[in-house]
Amino acid sequence: VLQISDGTGGKKKVVILGTGWAGASFLRNIDTSLYDVHVVSPRNYFMFTPLLPSVTCGTVEARSIVEPIRNIVRKRGGAFRFWEAECYKIDPTSKKVHCKSGDGTNADANGEFVVDYDYLIVTVGAKPNTFNTPGVAENCHFLKEVEDAQKIRKSVMKCFERAALPNLTDEERKKNVHFVVIGGGPTGVEFAAELHDFVNEDLAKLYPDVKKYVNISVIEAGEHILTMFDKRITHFAEDKFKRTGIDLKTNFKVVKVSDKTITMSNPTTGEIAVPYGLAVWSTGIGTRPIIMDFMKQVGQGKQACASN
Amino acid sequence: VLQISDGTGGKKKVVILGTGWAGASFLRNIDTSLYDVHVVSPRNYFMFTPLLPSVTCGTVEARSIVEPIRNIVRKRGGAFRFWEAECYKIDPTSKKVHCKSGDGTNADANGEFVVDYDYLIVTVGAKPNTFNTPGVAENCHFLKEVEDAQKIRKSVMKCFERAALPNLTDEERKKNVHFVVIGGGPTGVEFAAELHDFVNEDLAKLYPDVKKYVNISVIEAGEHILTMFDKRITHFAEDKFKRTGIDLKTNFKVVKVSDKTITMSNPTTGEIAVPYGLAVWSTGIGTRPIIMDFMKQVGQGKQACASN
Numbered sequence: 001v002l003q004i005s006d007g008t009g010g011k012k013k014v015v016i017l018g019t020g021w022a023g024a025s026f027l028r029n030i031d032t033s034l035y036d037v038h039v040v041s042p043r044n045y046f047m048f049t050p051l052l053p054s055v056t057c058g059t060v061e062a063r064s065i066v067e068p069i070r071n072i073v074r075k076r077g078g079a080f081r082f083w084e085a086e087c088y089k090i091d092p093t094s095k096k097v098h099c100k101s102g103d104g105t106n107a108d109a110n111g112e113f114v115v116d117y118d119y120l121i122v123t124v125g126a127k128p129n130t131f132n133t134p135g136v137a138e139n140c141h142f143l144k145e146v147e148d149a150q151k152i153r154k155s156v157m158k159c160f161e162r163a164a165l166p167n168l169t170d171e172e173r174k175k176n177v178h179f180v181v182i183g184g185g186p187t188g189v190e191f192a193a194e195l196h197d198f199v200n201e202d203l204a205k206l207y208p209d210v211k212k213y214v215n216i217s218v219i220e221a222g223e224h225i226l227t228m229f230d231k232r233i234t235h236f237a238e239d240k241f242k243r244t245g246i247d248l249k250t251n252f253k254v255v256k257v258s259d260k261t262i263t264m265s266n267p268t269t270g271e272i273a274v275p276y277g278l279a280v281w282s283t284g285i286g287t288r289p290i291i292m293d294f295m296k297q298v299g300q301g302k303q304a305c306a307s308n
Numbered sequence: 309v310l311q312i313s314d315g316t317g318g319k320k321k322v323v324i325l326g327t328g329w330a331g332a333s334f335l336r337n338i339d340t341s342l343y344d345v346h347v348v349s350p351r352n353y354f355m356f357t358p359l360l361p362s363v364t365c366g367t368v369e370a371r372s373i374v375e376p377i378r379n380i381v382r383k384r385g386g387a388f389r390f391w392e393a394e395c396y397k398i399d400p401t402s403k404k405v406h407c408k409s410g411d412g413t414n415a416d417a418n419g420e421f422v423v424d425y426d427y428l429i430v431t432v433g434a435k436p437n438t439f440n441t442p443g444v445a446e447n448c449h450f451l452k453e454v455e456d457a458q459k460i461r462k463s464v465m466k467c468f469e470r471a472a473l474p475n476l477t478d479e480e481r482k483k484n485v486h487f488v489v490i491g492g493g494p495t496g497v498e499f500a501a502e503l504h505d506f507v508n509e510d511l512a513k514l515y516p517d518v519k520k521y522v523n524i525s526v527i528e529a530g531e532h533i534l535t536m537f538d539k540r541i542t543h544f545a546e547d548k549f550k551r552t553g554i555d556l557k558t559n560f561k562v563v564k565v566s567d568k569t570i571t572m573s574n575p576t577t578g579e580i581a582v583p584y585g586l587a588v589w590s591t592g593i594g595t596r597p598i599i600m601d602f603m604k605q606v607g608q609g610k611q612a613c614a615s616n
Contacts (some may be wrong), residue, residue, distance in 0.1 A: 115474075165419070
């Protein structure tokens with residue numbers, strides 16, 4: 001494993017992990033005349049997350065919501081270095097981060113290298129949280145990265161094409177265009193609304209025979225959706241969903257997802273299983289393993305577990 | 309397997325296989341007042357192939373070069389039906405085509421159905437021809453479909469990011485940004501030219517340290533490239549390549565491709581193996597198995613083999 005240590009001119013070396021909101025803002029503003037700055041991230045662009053749900057339906061093109069990090073490097077006169085790699089281990093004792101290049105296809109190098117630092121800025125963000133619900137990782141879409149949105153877009157079209165095939169019963173058609181959003185937070189609600197508009201304004205014209213089978217459901221474990229906002233926003237969204245025909249199932253907790261059905265439970269109904277065509281899991285975020293490990297190392301293990 | 313036979317009003321039933329140039333033109337022009345028209349294709353859009361090489365470098369966005377078949381259906385007042393499925397067997401004796409829906413994920417149906425026809429229009433096109441060269445299918449990119457172009461685009465960026473990593477020797481950097489085009493026909497030449505412009509006009513600014521390692525090679529088994537056109541076009545292209553630094557290797561036949569090297573042979577040099585970062589295979593097209601099978605059934609087996 002190669003060791004990188006090219007701090008120049010006696011400047012302190014600052015290593016930034018991640019190119020999301022925090023990482024990109026930091027590197028746009030840090031004074032590179034005072035610090036030797038290196039950025040490590042598996043993603044060579046910053047993404048404007050609020051528009052991500054719009055990419056799922058083609059309202060906005062993926063390249064319109066990203067800014068290449070190398071553009072930022074260039075705007076700042078090449079004053080810092082960027083490496084597309086994932087940091088898989090932080091060693092705070094020897095002040096080193098262990099990194100690995102994302103995909104090793106056709107590369108001779110094993111892709112591993114070590115970067116030492118004086119100051120480490122950890123902005124790697126979080127990962128989708130499945131709460132270990134069985135079948136979620138295998139069968140659900142997430143909506144966290146650009147690739148996720150592009151996959152959802154393809155899947156939505158596949159669902160419509162499948163529902164239009166000649167060899168299906170009405171039940172099977174319904175199943176194929178039953179779109180289920182699990183989690184009534186901002187991501188899930190935005191996606192459900194975007195999909196509703198896409199179906200009614202665009203797809204209804206292209207798939208006139210399929211339109212009548214479409215159903216969009218939002219499943220929320222709590223009593224209300226968008227509980228992180230003012231109550232008026234919650235009520236507005238719930239009313240709007242009711243008027244536009246989005247099926248809102250509150251107080252339902254999803255306990256299992258198979259390739260054919262989503263099983264959810266509610267104190268009144270018990271467990272029920274509904275067939276679906278596409279499911280998006282958006283119940284919130286969890287701590288990445290590397291951060292869990294780092295917090296344990298610096299004595300914050302219990303807090304990390306509690307906040308997860 | 310469900311049998312589809314919904315010819316209405318005594319009209320003869322025309323089934324079109326494929327949505328490429330021939331299929332899409334035919335269905336835009338056929339008189340649906342005289343015929344009951346059905347279209348079957350695994351691709352629910354027509355693609356404007358001449359712009360496909362531009363998608364590899366992001367000059368043109370993929371959605372700009374496609375026209376959804378369902379748009380055409382709509383423009384023609386819903387006068388024909390489209391099914392996104394692949395025809396895997398033609399039965400000319402009983403006048404039926406056997407079809408299968410592309411991806412069965414989450415579908416209860418096995419995706420198979422049979423369509424009968426009075427007239428069958430076969431416009432399924434061809435497939436890339438590897439001439440059974442070992443390792444090509446596993447290691448090379450093709451440039452035939454929109455997905456191919458999008459994959460190439462991602463791979464080009466990966467090559468640059470890998471070549472920029474800190475843990476590489478100069479040799480490894482060179483390898484990662486050695487772009488090899490196999491086949492000097494229109495597709496390969498267009499791609500090489502497009503990539504050359506992309507590298508010099510855009511990527512050189514974003515990867516100033518990588519630029520000097522980049523090499524684009526075009527390998528052609530014959531004496532010249534673009535032999536299907538007027539000789540002046542061939543000479544112009546070859547001169548242009550020489551001036552712009554694209555390495556043109558004529559009289560070299562590729563005999564093997566591994567994940568690290570491309571092996572080619574020439575009467576003078578014998579076999580040589582060159583390391584590469586990305587390879588695009590564009591040596592021409594071959595007959596699809598379904599068409600081979602169909603030609604044998606109608607007694608054209610030998611011709612099919614000969615023309616392949």
